Amino acid sequence: MKDVRYIFAIKEALEEEMERDESVFLLGEDVGLAGGSFGASRDLFKKFGPRRVVDTPISEASLTSMAAGAASCGLRPVVEIMFMDFVTCAMDSIVNQIAKMRYMFGNQFSMPIVVRMPEGAGLNAGPQHSQCLEAWFAHVPGLKVVMAANPYDVKGLLKSAIRDDNPVVFIENKTLHAMKGQVPEGADHLIPLGKADVKRQGSDVTVVAVSRLVNEALRAAADLEKEGVSVEVVDLMTVQPWDKEAVFNSVGKTHRLVIAHEATKQFGIGAEVAASVAEEILDELDAPVMRVGAPFVPIHYSLEKVYVPGVEDVKKAVRATLQRA
Amino acid sequence: MGKPSKETMIDFYRRMVRIRRAEEKLMEVFSAGEILGFLHVSIGQEAAPVGVCAHLRDDDYIGTTHRGHGYAIAKGIELKRAMAELFGRRDGYCMGRSGSMHLADLSKGIMGANGIVGGGIPIVAGAGFAAKYKGTDQVAVATFGDGATNQGTFHETLNLASVMNLPVIFLCENNGWAEFSPRPVHAKIENLADRAASYGMPGVIVKNDVIDIYEACGEAVERARKGAGPTLVEVKCDRWYGHYVGDAQKYRGKEKVDEAMAKDCIKEFEARLLKEKILRPADIEKIETDIRSELEEAVNFARQCPYPGPEEMAAGLYV
Ligand SMILES: Cc1ncc(C[n+]2csc(CCOP(=O)(O)OP(=O)(O)O)c2C)c(N)n1
Numbered sequence: 001m002k003d004v005r006y007i008f009a010i011k012e013a014l015e016e017e018m019e020r021d022e023s024v025f026l027l028g029e030d031v032g033l034a035g036g037s038f039g040a041s042r043d044l045f046k047k048f049g050p051r052r053v054v055d056t057p058i059s060e061a062s063l064t065s066m067a068a069g070a071a072s073c074g075l076r077p078v079v080e081i082m083f084m085d086f087v088t089c090a091m092d093s094i095v096n097q098i099a100k101m102r103y104m105f106g107n108q109f110s111m112p113i114v115v116r117m118p119e120g121a122g123l124n125a126g127p128q129h130s131q132c133l134e135a136w137f138a139h140v141p142g143l144k145v146v147m148a149a150n151p152y153d154v155k156g157l158l159k160s161a162i163r164d165d166n167p168v169v170f171i172e173n174k175t176l177h178a179m180k181g182q183v184p185e186g187a188d189h190l191i192p193l194g195k196a197d198v199k200r201q202g203s204d205v206t207v208v209a210v211s212r213l214v215n216e217a218l219r220a221a222a223d224l225e226k227e228g229v230s231v232e233v234v235d236l237m238t239v240q241p242w243d244k245e246a247v248f249n250s251v252g253k254t255h256r257l258v259i260a261h262e263a264t265k266q267f268g269i270g271a272e273v274a275a276s277v278a279e280e281i282l283d284e285l286d287a288p289v290m291r292v293g294a295p296f297v298p299i300h301y302s303l304e305k306v307y308v309p310g311v312e313d314v315k316k317a318v319r320a321t322l323q324r325a
Numbered sequence: 326m327g328k329p330s331k332e333t334m335i336d337f338y339r340r341m342v343r344i345r346r347a348e349e350k351l352m353e354v355f356s357a358g359e360i361l362g363f364l365h366v367s368i369g370q371e372a373a374p375v376g377v378c379a380h381l382r383d384d385d386y387i388g389t390t391h392r393g394h395g396y397a398i399a400k401g402i403e404l405k406r407a408m409a410e411l412f413g414r415r416d417g418y419c420m421g422r423s424g425s426m427h428l429a430d431l432s433k434g435i436m437g438a439n440g441i442v443g444g445g446i447p448i449v450a451g452a453g454f455a456a457k458y459k460g461t462d463q464v465a466v467a468t469f470g471d472g473a474t475n476q477g478t479f480h481e482t483l484n485l486a487s488v489m490n491l492p493v494i495f496l497c498e499n500n501g502w503a504e505f506s507p508r509p510v511h512a513k514i515e516n517l518a519d520r521a522a523s524y525g526m527p528g529v530i531v532k533n534d535v536i537d538i539y540e541a542c543g544e545a546v547e548r549a550r551k552g553a554g555p556t557l558v559e560v561k562c563d564r565w566y567g568h569y570v571g572d573a574q575k576y577r578g579k580e581k582v583d584e585a586m587a588k589d590c591i592k593e594f595e596a597r598l599l600k601e602k603i604l605r606p607a608d609i610e611k612i613e614t615d616i617r618s619e620l621e622e623a624v625n626f627a628r629q630c631p632y633p634g635p636e637e638m639a640a641g642l643y644v
């Protein structure tokens with residue numbers, strides 16, 4: 001194990017998978033010469049050259065569909081979208097094309113493509129540079145959606161995503177890029193897609209979270225422990241397909257559920273988790289399910305701190321579930 | 326359209342200096358942490374906003390980009406409230422919601438900066454469409470960079486505006502860079518104005534000189550106003566301070582940056598005006614002093630404005 005930053009763990013995953021498999025290549029704006037806007041492909045251009053680390057013009061719609069075409073012909077593209085907000089320019093590519101090509105052409109080929117993008121607030125970059133849009137993609141049959149909360153996970157999940165024969169929307173959080181953490185050395189650190197990770201065991205309340213909110217939930221759990229509340233934190237890691245079994249097991253143990261994400265609460269992934277629990281294991285619940293998420297409003301430039309959900313919101317939600325016996 | 330008068334030339338000079346000093350002030354307060362988020366300045370590119378806006382009325386439209394302060398100022402945005410917006414204050418033009426990247430003042434036809442590269446081009450064409458629909462002689466100016474000409478929206482909008490004969494001026498500031506990619510990495514052709522030919526409209530190339538830009542844009546605006554359709558104007562300029570404030574431009578090298586800075590559209594114009602005795606050193610001093618105090622006032626205004634309260638966050642989201 002060694003201590004590395006999240007962004008460096010991404011770089012290692014890309015590098016190892018490119019070494020392992022000649023068909024893996026990187027594509028995106030400023031991924032080559034500049035090494036990526038956030039540094040995810042630093043030095044990879046030098047190492048692999050312009051054939052495999054491909055700088056593109058600002059053309060999200062076409063570069064993403066081009067990757068789809070290449071994937072259907074046997075390559076394994078890893079596309080970088082600089083900010084998640086800009087993926088909206090490539091929605092046809094991802095939703096109409098990439099998600100459906102295999103299915104609508106009768107399973108004639110697979111679509112092994114990863115589209116990476118950082119989401120979230122934290123830079124005061126305003127309404128068009130701070131959004132969390134994972135729920136949109138989780139809603140589209142044919143796509144997988146993965147979100148990693150720390151350097152260990154991001155490396156293992158990204159490597160698995162690249163090896164997966166399905167299209168994966170791989171979502172990072174900008175504020176996590178600088179986060180340091182232990183990451184295994186060697187090329188075989190893989191974390192399976194579709195499996196959640198119980199990041200902390202607890203007996204009173206389950207908090208299901210993704211990405212940055214996993215870390216906020218862990219902080220909340222540490223604080224609440226001092227109040228005598230035992231919180232279990234379940235990191236979904238893969239949002240689509242999500243690990244229902246892990247969530248249901250945890251709720252079966254704690255009988256209380258909070259779901260936390262940075263994305264807008266309304267119609268977010270928390271709604272799907274809550275609805276599934278209500279549909280299938282309602283009797284397990286001792287209290288109404290609480291959700292933590294951003295308010296239903298675009299992200300405000302100077303009120304970002306008020307907007308973004310964090311540790312205090314998780315604590316409040318946990319306490320609320322405990323008040324209803 | 327005749328040659329600009331002496332008074333007009335002095336006015337151009339003053340306007341360019343005002344944009345330069347305003348952005349220098351922004352860099353200063355940004356570095357001090359008083360402005361948050363991203364700051365993209367257009368220092369070295371002041372000629373285009375002044376040259377084009379000289380032809381625009383308050384009821385004409387302009388759309389800008391992440392690098393759009395110059396156009397907003399040239400089109401008549403009030404420095405105080407613009408500064409308040411960048412400071413994230415309630416009295417800013419956008420209620421402190423937007424900062425630099427979405428500065429707008431519809432009362433002056435400033436349709437808003439855009440955080441999405443290429444996102445604003447069709448929106449501006451929509452303003453042109455509205456003018457034509459209403460039968461007015463208003464025009465709309467879409468401004469964007471070289472990098473934006475690789476977005477589908479650029480190509481689609483030029484075609485749309487051309488077949489619909491819209492009163493639009495497409496003004497491309499080719500500063501040779503799209504973030505960290507130099508032009509040859511993102512476009513095979515050196516002259517982006519060549520792209521106009523595919524859409525059946527004139528494509529004009531001008532150097533970074535306020536008079537040249539004034540003249541080229543004058544023709545384009547006249548063409549649009551009389552219903553003869555859109556024009557693509559390409560200004561050859563340079564980006565002095567990197568993509569955003571704080572970009573050390575290591576990928577470019579100091580020599581190249583120094584070379585770019587040696588070609589200064591303001592200094593060159595100033596030298597010409599001095600030589601032709603249109604401007605005296607004392608005039609320059611007066612212009613600088615006036616602008617300095619105007620900017621001090623704007624910053625002081627912004628500093629004392631309150632932040633919006635949390636309860637105002639969603640105000641007016643729906644009508
Ligand atoms: C759709 C989209 N893709 C990428 C970006 C990131 N981005 C912001 S500015 C920029 C470069 C723009 O270059 P250019 O159009 O030449 O304008 P300049 O910055 O030179 O003024 C990029 C890639 C973005 N904001 N929006």
Ligand SMILES: [Mg+2]
Pocket residue numbers: 470471472498499500501502503504
């Ligand atoms: Mg440019």
